[in-house]
Amino acid sequence: MSRKVVEIAGKRLSLSNLEKDLYPSYGFTKARILEYYRRIAKFILPHLKNRALTLKRYPEGVEEDFFFEKRCPPHRPEWAKTAEIRRDDGERMTVCLVNNLETLIWVENLASLELHVPLARASSPETPDFMVFDLDPGERANILDCASVALILRDLLSGLGLKGHLKTSGKKGLHMYVPLNRKDTTFEDTKKFSKAVAGIMQKNYPDLVTARMAKEYRKSKVFINWAQNDSSKTMVCVYSLRAQEKPVVSFPLSWKELERLAGKGDPGRLRILHSEALRRAEDGGDLFREVLVKKQKLPHL
Amino acid sequence: MAGGTIWKGHIHFGGANVPVKLHTAVREERIQFHLLHRRDHAKLRQQMICAYEKKLVPIEAQAKGLEVEEGKYIIVDPEELERTAPEGTRVIEVHEFVKAEEIDPIFLDRVYYLEPDAPAKGYNELVGALREIGVDGICTWTMRKRSYLGALETDGKILRLNTLRYADEVISVKSLELQKIPVSEKELKIGSDLINQLTGPFQPEQFENEHQKKLRHLIEKKARGEEIAILRPRRLKPTESDKLLQTLEASLKKVA
């Protein structure tokens, strides 16, 4: 298995197992994974910046066991930036902050195919920068049902003056992010708000939507997981790969595109592969940028 | 007197088996404070509560979980994970020997005295052997359901076991991101002279925990209802970088 030493911004990194195929039924080696992340870096880094990283490592590939790590691996390079955070049970923990390309590549060399981050930054863990609606289809529902729900949700929130942005989860669902970016908004606010929204959605579209987690309520519906609005929860970062059979990406979709694709009736059109993700990002820029900069206030709280 | 026997085992390496008893070597003297309820001075107890219902949870209903996926846990017995040797072997297995001075003090954790256990065999010989070559033995053992890494050392005529920290527990200096600031050779020379002037033997017996005595007096004073003067902590003015050399020279003059 091949090794290589690279230098990024003056820092030396030893890359390993470059020939290892981590997506065996598709054929995608570690070298190609590193290449994907190198090219997507300028789009993904602003969304990872200063957020406590949760690594999901697949050293033997997507078909084998994965390691879930919230603590920053102790054998980290001296230049890897970290933060000290306090868990909600009071325990302290050192976490990685992926603030630059060299740290991103180091993390990917550890086969952390998926990058998950909290909704708040490490320096202010109780104040989320956005509110999320995690749309998760039940067994008998699919991403097209999520698309329908997302469109209703968009209009519902628009009536309250709020704008949202959509991305694919990379698996079966969709994620809607409502940018807030205000110092005084807390998880208590976003949780209360999103719960109320989920409740109204369920009340008005009971055959399509559920706000309850228990599996028996979810079978043919779309579950609006409002409880993701919590300091202890993470979401897969936009532009991250997913450890699915194929290297799909959690990719942003414009509303126009969603309307068009949802109408076509083919769930496959909503799965964005690594190559398409790179092409679209390089051509069109960061479609999710507004999520980081737009300021909105939650009304009626 | 050394602390009571807390564990018994035997040191093993290359055919040698030396039975020993472990004693604590350090007893910390400390004025203990209690956390109290401001209103009624009731002594507070630490309890576990359910994060959601905010209700108390008794010990029998508590379990330790390891997060293996977001929000998903596997219930584990942490001691089970820490154990490397089967329970009850009582062996302090020595894996290798290293020069005593190679052990960076940052790895040293806790010290235990080892007393020869009956039948006393090999103890004095081991002390002599280790001392004459100038080495410590790196060993592992399982005690009270936890596994330990340690250094077997000599101290005069007795053996000691010094538990060691693991490398992944020590934070590297490089992560502190210290700047490399040039210091002049003159400043280094005067600084070194100053240090040499102020060097003396390590005589720990000279140091007393005066603060503890004073604290006790203060507490008693308050108990008698007397006023306590609030004294502001002394804060020194930092030495400016461009005044460093002259400050060093003035210091040297003072002590020479």
Next chain:
Amino acid sequence: MKSHNPNLSASKSSSGREPEMIPQGIWSGTISFSLVAIPVQLVKAVDPGRVSFRMLHRDDYSPLQRRMFCPEEERIVAPDEIVKGYEIGPGKYIVMTDEELESVTPERSRTIEIIEFIDMKDVDPIYYEHPYYLVPLKGGEKAYRLLVEVLHRTNKAGLAKFVLAEREYLVAVESREGALALITLHYSEEILPDQDILPKGGKIETEEKSRMKNVIKKMMADFRPEKYADERREKILGLLKKKIKEKALVEAPEIGEEQGEGPADLIAALEESMRKVKKNR
């Protein structure tokens, strides 16, 4: 140690307990030697690497939190209701504020004054308690670098005392890989004597000792702490993998499912918006 008040006793803790550790970044002040003063902050040098666990409720796997409980009022108390008290008699406490504690030895509450230098070789490892690093604060970078360099050159360590809240520490300040490390030391009165466990009779079988020396020489190695860390980690991860295959994963329940809809204003606004949405579809 004698006390004027027989009721005020020092609590003896056996070294089987975790030492009280100074939390990250809580102490900042100056370190001085002779006339030189350097502004610094104290930070951790050790981060317990053990795999971290969460306390869960055995029945429904909801996460648990540590709280302080008042047995008189039978309720959990908030942090601002908590004070530090010293027991002077059964059930009788004297409350001390942080300011009063700092007044005990004010000259050492914010200053680490190095009064002399020693050879680290002279320090018996039994004295080491807990290591920290000192990092320079703004303006002190040059003087900090000087101290690190001269300690390294002369191969010495600084000996000082410093106070944090109600505890006074005897410390050694040394140069380590280009940084200042501060290691708290035990006071000599805390080191228990070992005379009573000395082997009776100093008889040594020289042949046995020679045999041991031969074995020792064959087992010589370099001190490589990473090697031991890796071995332990591999073992733990292997055990975990096995466990994950055998056992079922449990999931913590979601909160607030049973609570009300939400603030009335918000519900009203949402319902109004929903009416419009439905009309337009």
